[in-house]
Amino acid sequence: MLYSPKWSKAKKHLKSFVCDALRSRVDFQVINYRRAHDQLGRAVITVDKIEKLSMCTITAERAEYYKEWDIRRDLDDFDFDDVGKNISIQDEAHQQLKKEGIYGQYDFFFALEEYFNSSIENSLKSTDILIKILCLLDRRVGKRTLLKMKDSILTEHELVQEFYKLRCEAEKLNITT
Template structure:
C-alpha cells in the first residue's frame, strides 16, 4: 500500500504546518523498498538530520508477531478457526506496539490521514503518539496551549515528551 495522494504532495502539506522555529530542523522521509514484496519500507522523522523516530514496516510486523504469540501463550489459545478471535488478538498486539512507540510505515500514513482531516484540537487530545508528535510540531498549536500542557506531558510517552521539549526549546517556552 503506497501512500495516496503522492508522498511529495503530502510532505509539502505536512511541512507547511510545521512551526517556523523547527521548519529547517525537522524533516520527514519515506523510504520504499521496491524489491520488497509489498513495496513498503519505512518512514522516518529526523531532527537536525538525526533519526529520532524510525517507523520500519518489517520491524513492526516482526514485533507484532511476537506480541500475538505472547498473547496466545497468555490466553492458552492456539486456535485459528475464528476470524474474529484472530482479529482481536492482532488488534491487541498492534495496540501494545503503538503504546510502546513501535510503528510501521503504514501507521505513519494512517496518522497523517487523521492529522490532515481532523481539527488540531481533537488530534492534540488523541492517545496516538504519532498524531501528538505531529501536533506538537504544528504552527497552529500556540505558546499558550504548550504552556497548558506542561504538567500533562509528564504522563506521555518519552517520544511525545522529546518533541514537546524540542518545540518549547525552539520557542523559548520555559
C-alpha cells in the first residue's frame, strides 16, 4: 500500500504545519524498499538529522506476530480456525504495540490521514502517540496551550514527553517543575 495522495505532496502539507521554531530542525521521511513484497519500508521523524522515531513495517509486523502469541498464551487459546477470534487477537496486538510506540509505515500514513482531517483540538485529545507528536510540532498549538499541558504531559508516553520538551525548548518556555 503506497501512500495516496503522493508522499511529496503530503510531506509539503505536513511541513507547512510545523512551528517556525522547529521548521528547519524537524523532517519527515518515507523510505520504501522496492524489493520488499509489499514495497513498504519505514517512515522516520528526524530532529537535527537524528532519527527520533522510526516506523518500520518489518519491525512492527514481527513485534505484532510475537505479541499475538503472547495474547494467545495468556488466553490459552490456540484455535486458529475461528477467523473472528484471530482478527480480534491481531487487532489487540496491534493496539498494544501502538501504545508502546511501535509503529509500521502504514500506521504513520493512517495517523497522517486522521491528523489532516481533524481539528487541532480533536487531535490534541487523541490517544495515538503519533498524532500527539504531530500536534506538538504544530504551529496551531500555541505557547499557552503548551504551558497548560505541563502537568498532563507527565502521563503521556515517553516519546510524546520528548517532543513536548523539544517544542518547549524551541519556544523558550520554562517547563521545569
